[in-house]
Amino acid sequence: MNAKATASEAFVREPAAGSTLNVLGITHIYKATGAETAGSFSLWESVVPPGAATPPHTHAREDEGFYVLSGELVIEFEGDSAPRRVAPGGFFFGARGRRHAVRNDADKPARVLV
Template sequence: MDAKATAAESFVREPAAGSTLNVLGITHIYKATGAETAGSFSLWGSVVPPGAATPLHTHAREDEAFYVLSGELVIEFEGDSAPHRIAPGGFFFGARGRRHAVRNVADKPARVLVFCAPSCGLDQMFAELDAATAAGMPEMAKVVAIAAKYGVTIEAPAA
């Protein structure tokens, strides 16, 4: 394989720049996509409103890491018996193959920097979820089906 054909180019993204997606009520502002990093990683900032949460889910293809910039998140993850409150400056590493969920239980938005490596399709999954959210919050069955296409298993809440 020709290394030059797959090498990423260096770039700068200004503070207000980057594509913005609404993923089930959580705003993602991309700073680097897998397409821009030749699949090495993706990086985005998230604004998590009060009460917003991700469902309990597992990534089969990538690791995910969260660095809290402001606000506070509660993280639940497989292998630990109790949820953890993550304050500004706190960090969570979500290993692939291990269930985790993130929620904002505070009364103000949380700002988080999220890193995933390698970049194996979450960018595309979030774009599909953004499109599905445009007409209102999609049914959980649709969310589960979209996620499954990208190696993410969502544990849907009981009906």
């Protein structure tokens, strides 16, 4: 991406609007993409069904944050001795270069802003 790129204009994305992508059974609804924010950030809502998970992975270029809207997630991250449960209103910061994994062990979907 061009380091001098600028966002073209302000915008509003209505509820349930935005492009979607299914990754490992988890639906991502994109509210703002890097292209729309001149590379400053991306924001999406993830709907994580019961039993769904992301395998342990590491981001080399970006940090990642998870704000739980509903349901509950189990987060594992490098350097922590035990998984942590994150309930609605809870937040997890995944720093670049640190391995982390996310899963839904509950019996209902979780909704998360990432």
